[in-house]
Amino acid sequence: MSGKTFVEKIFDAPQGAIVFKKPDIVLSHDNTAAIEKIFRKMGGSALKDRNQLMVVLDHNAPPTNAKLANDYQQIRTFAYKQRVKCFHDVGNGICHQVMAEYAKPGMCIVGSDSHTCTAGAFNAFAAGIDRTEAAGLWKQGETWFRVPETLKITLNGMLPQGVFAKDVALYIIGMIGAAGADYMSVEYHGDGVKNLSIADRMTIANLASEMGAKNAVFPYDEVLAKHLNEECEGVWADKDAIYAREITLQLDELFPVVACPHHVDNIKSVDEVAGTEVQQALIGTCTNGRIEDLREAAAILKGQIVPDGFQLLITPASKEIYRQANKEGLIDIFMEAGASVLAASCGPCLGTGQGIPADDVTVISTANRNFLGRMGNKNASIYLASPATVALSAIHGRILSPMSKKNHKFSYEKKKTPTVEIKKGDQRRINGVWAYQDADNLNTDQMFAGSLTYEINSSEPDKIAPYLFRDFDQSFAASVHEGDIMVCGANFGCGSSREHPSVGLRYVGVKAILVKSVSRIFFRSAVNQGLPIIVLPEAVEAYQKGDVVNVNFKEGKVMVGNNEFVFTPLPDKLMEILNKGGLVKTLSEIDIKNQKI
Known part of the structure; x- marks a missing residue:
């Protein structure tokens, strides 16, 4: 019997398994105002476990308009009434830095922000979720996790002068691509780890989300023990653990x-x-x-x-x-x-x-x-x-290298991410199908601008709809119809954890999205909103302009023109969420049933 990876130990289950677990910490920030509204829609009143919550006001701090100021007041009132101990008001810090005061080895941490993975520097499992899932956790205390495959990255040696942790993280992303660790746990091993400070580790773990990873984690070692100034029982992979992929990096060979x-x-x-x-x-x-x-x-x-x-x-x-x-x-x-x-x-x-x-x-x-x-x-x-x-x-006033030795070249050859521009009049909707299969790494900023995130609440889908894909395809919001299907490329939905795109797409009636691959957080967000995401790269590649696409969820089949493709439906508990139209409706029904009892 083979050994276990870090995440297999955290969840006490093999890779690929779906498990339910109660996180130690549930983080939220300015989006707490939106989460509370969703929580109320679910029938929530009192928190299941107020000690799980950590709330930090940081994304618009200090608030830049009256609406945001009112949101902040709402959050303060909520935190006071619910007796949330771990509440950090404006000016205390950015949530992922404040988390350093709380994260401990072996913890399970989730947060309504994609860079929650930063806490992996403390030998904790830390991953991003969306607002709806955070609201569900407020109500029921636990959520589902798919135990991911693991990427093992071995770091050897020491960084040369002028080269830093940020260079390490970007170098790795350059090697494997923005989707190179999709839905994976990333473990950092090797003698080079001991030469990285906690600050270095936080930087590297922070950027795990930019390579598509679910989480990144460093071991509990003497560096971390000294930082924590306390004895802890860390969690780490067995020497004979099985990895989906392994990479070795010589730190002394890197450059800016x-x-x-x-x-x-x-x-x-x-x-x-x-x-x-x-x-x-x-x-x-x-x-x-x-x-x-x-x-x-x-x-x-x-x-x-x-x-x-x-x-x-x-x-x-x-x-x-x-x-x-x-x-x-x-x-x-x-x-x-x-x-x-x-x-x-x-x-x-x-x-x-x-x-x-x-x-x-x-x-x-x-x-x-x-x-x-x-x-x-x-x-x-x-x-x-x-x-x-x-x-x-x-x-x-011009880019320069802090390293004395010059003329380095980043030589990894990989598929370049094309910048797809959809010009006015370029209609991508044919026979009820939106054809975006040429747009890999279609990110949430393109689907719904980050500057609007706190102007329009994710609980207001009618207000989201006019802005869907505005910075990518200006024809989408005006031309999308109920029952439309989207055919999209790789790493769909990468970027921020904001759930506005999935909320909006569900609201306008998109029936399903076929993708080559999908960002982990977006996939979870889509499930939580009752929006089906089907990962079928062969179906996407088979699609030709004008093909009719039909999806049969019950039989797990997709027809693209005359070609049939089969997919595996989600586990029953997740299919229930989809069939009932999302997590809000599912938990609302549970609450109604409990009241009847």
């Missing part, structure tokens, strides 16, 4: 890299893009806003001044980090260099707060996403890099 516009897997060495002019820079966010990151940036910015008109933004990841940076004199260094130091917030990264770039501006950022429109303007371009690369580039 960037993710070029407009995809996080569009990786090149910094040397390859050196000299590219930039007009704005962002240092911070949940990916690289820790004190170690700010120290690295300050060491480069000290005594320097950014060019006239250049916008340099600094966002420490928490109040404590901000105070420490101030104590060490880093804030003075930043301000003397011409930077604007902002409160701990997700706004600049998401495009909902300060720092939205102007048209035709090129940004270099330490954040985790560079989708078109990610920072609030689809007419801007974003490069992702380490704090050192960003700081050096900010000083010179």
Whole structure:
């Protein structure tokens, strides 16, 4: 009998199994206001376990308009009335940094944010969910998990000077692609792990969602034990565990890299893009806003001044980090260099707060996403890099490498992610089928702009519908009909955990979505909304323009033209959610039945 992987031990089940488990922590942030509304629709009143909840106000902190301010007030009232102990108000920090105060080895953590996986740095299982599922957890305390296959990444050696954890994470994404770890657990092994600080591990774990992973995890070792300053019983894979894939990386052979516009897997060495002019820079966010990151940036910015008109933004990841940076004199260094130091917030990264770039501006950022429109303007371009690369580039107004040795080239040849542009008049709907099979990595920002996430509540599908796919296919919202089917490419629904797209698609009556592969969080969100996602790459590849597509859910069959394809239906409990029109209706019915009893 073979050994077990980390997740097989966490869930006490083999890979592929569907299990139900009560998470130790259920995280939410500004979307808590929307979650409460869904919770009420489910018939919820009192929390099943208030000690599960962790609520952090961070995505629009401080609120940028009256609606958001009212949402914040609603959340404060809810947290007070429900006696939520782990409530962090505006200014305390970004939720994934605050989580560092709570995450422990062996925990099961879920959060209504795709970068919840950051907590894997603490030897915890940590994964993102959507708002509806979070509401369901508030009511019943547990949820379903599919035990994923595991990708083992072995890190050997030590990083050379000028190369950082951000480079490691981006390098791996460049190797395997944005969908390279779809629905997988990622384990980090090797002697190189001991040379990575907790801050490094948080950065690497944070970017697991950008390679499609369910979670990423580091071992409980002497580095983590020293950080926690307490004895814990960690969980780790057996030596004879079976992995779906294994990768080995020599840290001492790495060099600075960037993710070029407009995809996080569009990786090149910094040397390859050196000299590219930039007009704005962002240092911070949940990916690289820790004190170690700010120290690295300050060491480069000290005594320097950014060019006239250049916008340099600094966002420490928490109040404590901000105070420490101030104590060490880093804030003075930043301000003397011409930077604007902002409160701990997700706004600049998401495009909902300060720092939205102007048209035709090129940004270099330490954040985790560079989708078109990610920072609030689809007419801007974003490069992702380490704090050192960003700081050096900010000083010179052009991208430069912090490594003394030059002329590196990122040589991994993989399928390039095409930027599919659907121009006005390009009708993709034929015979009730929306043909998007050429658009791999169709992300949630393209389906529903991040800047609208907190303007329109996910519990208001009628308001979502007019904005569906607006930044991708402007004809969709006006032309979609009830009963339509979508045929889509690989890694469908990647990006943010926002559930607006699945809510909207269910509302307008989309019958089913056929995909080559799907983002894990989007798949869960679709199930929770009663929107069928069918993974059938061969059916997608067989589709020809004008083919009639029919889906028979009962028999598990799809007809594409004259070709028949078979798929395996979901387990009974999940099919029940789909058949009843989503998790809200399912749990509402359960509540009604219990009241009758």
